[in-house]
Amino acid sequence: MNGFSKYHPAVIFIYFVAVTVIMIFVFDPVLLGIALLSQSALYLYLKGMSEGMGFVGKCLGMVVICGGINALVNHRGVTVLCWMGELPVTAECLFYGCMTGTLLAASLLMFGCCSQIMTSEKILCLFGNRLPHASLLFSMALRLIPKIRRDYKKIRENHKLQSGILTTLVGLALEDSLEMGTAMRDRGYGTQPERKRRTSIYARGFKERDLALIVYLFFTVSAGVGMYACSQTRFLAFPYIEYSRDGMGTGAYVLFVLLFFIPLGINIREELRWKHIVSKI
Numbered sequence: 001m002n003g004f005s006k007y008h009p010a011v012i013f014i015y016f017v018a019v020t021v022i023m024i025f026v027f028d029p030v031l032l033g034i035a036l037l038s039q040s041a042l043y044l045y046l047k048g049m050s051e052g053m054g055f056v057g058k059c060l061g062m063v064v065i066c067g068g069i070n071a072l073v074n075h076r077g078v079t080v081l082c083w084m085g086e087l088p089v090t091a092e093c094l095f096y097g098c099m100t101g102t103l104l105a106a107s108l109l110m111f112g113c114c115s116q117i118m119t120s121e122k123i124l125c126l127f128g129n130r131l132p133h134a135s136l137l138f139s140m141a142l143r144l145i146p147k148i149r150r151d152y153k154k155i156r157e158n159h160k161l162q163s164g165i166l167t168t169l170v171g172l173a174l175e176d177s178l179e180m181g182t183a184m185r186d187r188g189y190g191t192q193p194e195r196k197r198r199t200s201i202y203a204r205g206f207k208e209r210d211l212a213l214i215v216y217l218f219f220t221v222s223a224g225v226g227m228y229a230c231s232q233t234r235f236l237a238f239p240y241i242e243y244s245r246d247g248m249g250t251g252a253y254v255l256f257v258l259l260f261f262i263p264l265g266i267n268i269r270e271e272l273r274w275k276h277i278v279s280k281i
Contacts, residue, residue: 003270004263008210009122032102038260039109046116059105070097096237224255
């Protein structure tokens with residue numbers, strides 16, 4: 001049960017923007033671990049264990065690959081693990097590469113969760129009146145990748161050979177774009193004056209719980225970032241790995257956990273509430 005998707009699109013958009021900004025600008029190993037764990041758990045909840053485990057496994061493998069590549073091409077650091085000819089492989093470069101891979105994996109999982117929750121209808125509802133062309137383009141882009149994956153699975157089921165799959169996928173994408181453009185033209189898209197307010201099929205009012213969640217997000221983001229900035233928590237990868245943390249930094253991590261896991265917590269709460277209601281029938 002996806003209870004988080006029932007909130008107003010503006011609330012969902014604020015959450016994903018806040019998570020993205022924090023992951024990019026707070027390059028901390030503990031925070032990146034929290035981000036990867038939370039987004040992996042949310043993705044598995046939304047997609048299911050059988051369907052989502054493959055993508056999560058690939059993202060975790062990406063962490064190892066990024067760490068290995070960085071250790072091979074970058075030779076900074078003082079802790080030498082082994083030698084490749086005359087070039088050292090250091091633990092600092094390996095750890096820093098794994099952190100970069102963790103950031104990349106968490107970002108991919110987050111965008112995967114965003115595509116499941118922030119549908120094209122919600123994007124058009126949120127930005128359709130102010131940025132009609134950009135919102136339409138972005139919603140079509142979000143729709144394109146899942147469609148290509150579904151078409152690829154259908155082609156693989158019907159044709160076991162690998163040859164010609166790319167050409168078929170490109171042809172299907174072009175055909176779908178042509179049909180969509182023709183349908184939009186026939187339905188009169190773009191013929192109305194720009195000043196006329198656009199309508200949306202996703203009619204969603206702003207409720208009290210939406211306001212409460214915005215206040216919650218504002219508090220966790222501002223308090224977490226403020227406590228982390230004022231704390232003595234520091235991380236250095238070069239020339240050697242150095243990490244320090246104080247009580248305020250621990251409090252910031254707790255707030256980040258409350259922020260990153262809020263969608264999963266809402267979904268689990270709604271599911272438990274639904275099971276409780278069903279049990280009384």
